[in-house]
Amino acid sequence: MKRLLAAVSAIAILATGPVAAQSVDRVAINGIIDQGLNHSEVMQTAAHLTDRIGGRMTNSPAMRETERWTQEQFRNWGLSNVRTEGFDFGRGWSMARSSARMTSPRALDLRAIPVAWTPGTDGNVSGEVILAPMANAGDLAKWRGKLAGKIVMISAPTAATDPTEPAFRRWTDAELAERSGYVQPNNNPAAAERSVQTSARDDFPLRLDAFLLEEGALGWVRMSYRDGGLVHGAGYTHLVGRTPKLPGMEIAAEDYRRLARLTLGETPPTIEIMSEVQFHDEDTNAYNVLADIPGSDRSGEYVMAGAHFDSWVAADGAVDNAAGTAVVMEAARILKTLGVRPKRTIRFALWNGEEQGLYGSLAYVDRHLATRAPLSDPELANLPNGRTWRARWPIQPREGYSDLVAYFNLDNGSGRIRGINAEGNVAAVPVLEAWLAPFASMGATTVSLRPSGGTDHVYMQTVGVPGFQFIQDPLDYSSRLHHSSLDSYDHLKPEDLRQAAVVLASLLLSAANSDEPLPRMPLPTRPTPSDPFAFQGAN
Amino acid sequence: MKRLLAAVSAIAILATGPVAAQSVDRVAINGIIDQGLNHSEVMQTAAHLTDRIGGRMTNSPAMRETERWTQEQFRNWGLSNVRTEGFDFGRGWSMARSSARMTSPRALDLRAIPVAWTPGTDGNVSGEVILAPMANAGDLAKWRGKLAGKIVMISAPTAATDPTEPAFRRWTDAELAERSGYVQPNNNPAAAERSVQTSARDDFPLRLDAFLLEEGALGWVRMSYRDGGLVHGAGYTHLVGRTPKLPGMEIAAEDYRRLARLTLGETPPTIEIMSEVQFHDEDTNAYNVLADIPGSDRSGEYVMAGAHFDSWVAADGAVDNAAGTAVVMEAARILKTLGVRPKRTIRFALWNGEEQGLYGSLAYVDRHLATRAPLSDPELANLPNGRTWRARWPIQPREGYSDLVAYFNLDNGSGRIRGINAEGNVAAVPVLEAWLAPFASMGATTVSLRPSGGTDHVYMQTVGVPGFQFIQDPLDYSSRLHHSSLDSYDHLKPEDLRQAAVVLASLLLSAANSDEPLPRMPLPTRPTPSDPFAFQGAN
Incomplete structure (x- = not known):
């Protein structure tokens, strides 16, 4: 039966062109459009996540509330099997308030934020600053004996930049067309494995902390990597037992550079930093939230949409990633409201711990899809899974490996x-094109073969599971919002998020009802080098 | 002799084209270029004004230090007759520190700044917010009885904007050409005079303050007019006896909108504001700083360059207007270092109180150049000069009216x-073109007839004195720096400021040595309406 339908479908494609329907039910899509555009709740969801809950750092009280509230929403909408899946993450950390001021040569409030997972200051910490850039262990020695009683400026100030390009933009058709080109992987497995092992062992933040403590420094400040008064505060010392001893803050670039210039005078400026933070150790597990619309056949196959719902806390984690979270939740609401009865189960996943290393989606992959051989080095074996993942061969599929037909x-x-x-899956292109075809007039036109990275489909890709990331208009995501103190509800675009929810809901339905699973890539095995004779350092 | 030279000059112009030299000494300009580009101190001056002194609010301690330091610099460079000229301004005001936080529904630091010349909070002031937009006296009544114990959000939130244009740009040749077009004045003297009298009487900030006080409000907050987390803090209640009673703060647009959205929930958010400010009443005069390079002939004629050296205090007043101040001072340093002996005196002026209404340059005009007939209305007669200036006819030239040949x-x-x-002075165009000609290859190409406003040449223009404002590349001045919390040294462009100092020094020298004074406009008299039969409101 499946084969016969596939043949019919192939004829239809030949007859009507490359985007002919493969299980695309345009009548159902009309319903999705109506529900998603005329009865949308995506902005209410986004507002609750951003304005009301705010920044959602993994294992913080705000994230615990987010884990609770998102499940409640899924249940209220009638989703099935709403549940969490925990994984080891580390300490929770939250900020109550903070400030930084210059106290001499004049009084000036500075824009600053505590670096995540650094301890608080227990009141004000005041001291002279010293500009002592340290970016790796090799930099420490030259500052020995010079830091006692100081607040240490650890970043080398970079030159200010001029915003000569628009901060906010959409893809042009030409740019989208250019994205479609296939990009060959550039394999150098031995170098990649060495790099994974090196970076997994890299512990500079803690070495720096120990050095500063030993030298009698009072704390440290670093410079924001963006201009425009923005701060970010990302930090990665969340593992139990790995909390630094000294407080650290990030200072806006303009404020940092002013301090740096003033250190060139006769008397270095003094500053006062204050950070009131809390650690939360009741539960060191973080939790993904999952919810299903069960499929009508019992094969165990499912399709899945996901977005990470954790964020940094410089602002409210709106575009990164309340936006994606709200769209995934809205797709669930739309499909449930319409009472769809898909063939395959549709699963909605909210990933936790993405910001510190895609931990939540990796935990899902490792539990349900595939794992990788352990490394023999006992030091590396104790590190979080993700830090060594790519260096471990072979991949060992789990029992549910083939059940996930599209993510x-x-x-x-x-x-x-x-x-x-x-993501290089040539066989999937015509299928994805067919599923996307109804939305060309809404701007969704492009199936790109280019690989994309940095988020939760990546670990699926590493084990050969068809996980795809949408191409979205860039807007001002990278230019000023990503992780920054500007990432609040104001910069969400209601029309865009409604469109995304409609497209996502439709693709999920098409994928859940398609006659054949989406074509997959072969199980990845350790690649041969793209240039076996490349000199080291050239790649 | 003068006439003969003028005739020769006219022949020279005919012989060599429209930009032939009129007293342009290119050998001297070579010296200016060498001194200004190879031995510049303009950035040292700018750094002192911004990094070290910081925001320079008129009559604040920082401004007193600026008045002292700029005179010291002029004296160190050997300028003559370095002096101040005082004028009545009002109270000094300075900020020591401030903060604003949301305390419920969650803890969150807000980006905020006290509004200038509002009182401090005497510790933390905490309360529920109420969104009660009030923009003029007519808005007050609807909030009566609703504000007791509240911190009042007085701005109506506006929609967030998308930065679809580059924040930083330079003029294109086409844009410069377009600027050259003559623009006819659109005169409607009666309407203009009514509008001056109305706005002079406008006292909304104090009426609002009295209303809020009477209603038992705890304080007020307004929304920043720029997005991107920027704040400004401009306020205008600097006159003695006109200080409001309630503290007021400006909150970044994103933070303000979040609060506004949260007021739509069941329980309004609570915030806590703190502002530690000081008033300075030892001397209510503000002071312009003047310095001369004396001319070799004793006619009393002089040319002058000026820039206001006061600023707001959201940042360090770098592009507005340490930039102009440093360029004017650098032009003085260059010319003095070169030992020029100009025919006419060259005067350097640093204007105070510009930000509150061009007070300093107006005081100079009124004292040295021309005044205007007083108004009979005693209420209006007591207001600062500038508030009614344009409504008063006729203009009464002072004895020194003709001495200032170019500003x-x-x-x-x-x-x-x-x-x-x-500025519409057609007769001055060929002369200005000749003076500017050596700098075409440095980008200074355009003499525009378009009028420009908003700064210290304006009051000279109002009395027919040849005061000109330079056309400068816009960069990110208007888009994000002007008056904002980003206006710090980082956004100064050393190469641009060096060029400006060279051009300014050269023009001053050319003007000081020119055979004829720069052509002037007629003494302005009350104009006839451009359209005598226009219906009211149409103009």
């Missing part, structure tokens, strides 16, 4: 969906 | 000089 990820901000990254 | 103003940020606004 769609949303993590590129608030821009509308302009297409999807097929 | 050059710099107050458009850090962009290089691309030309000069001839």
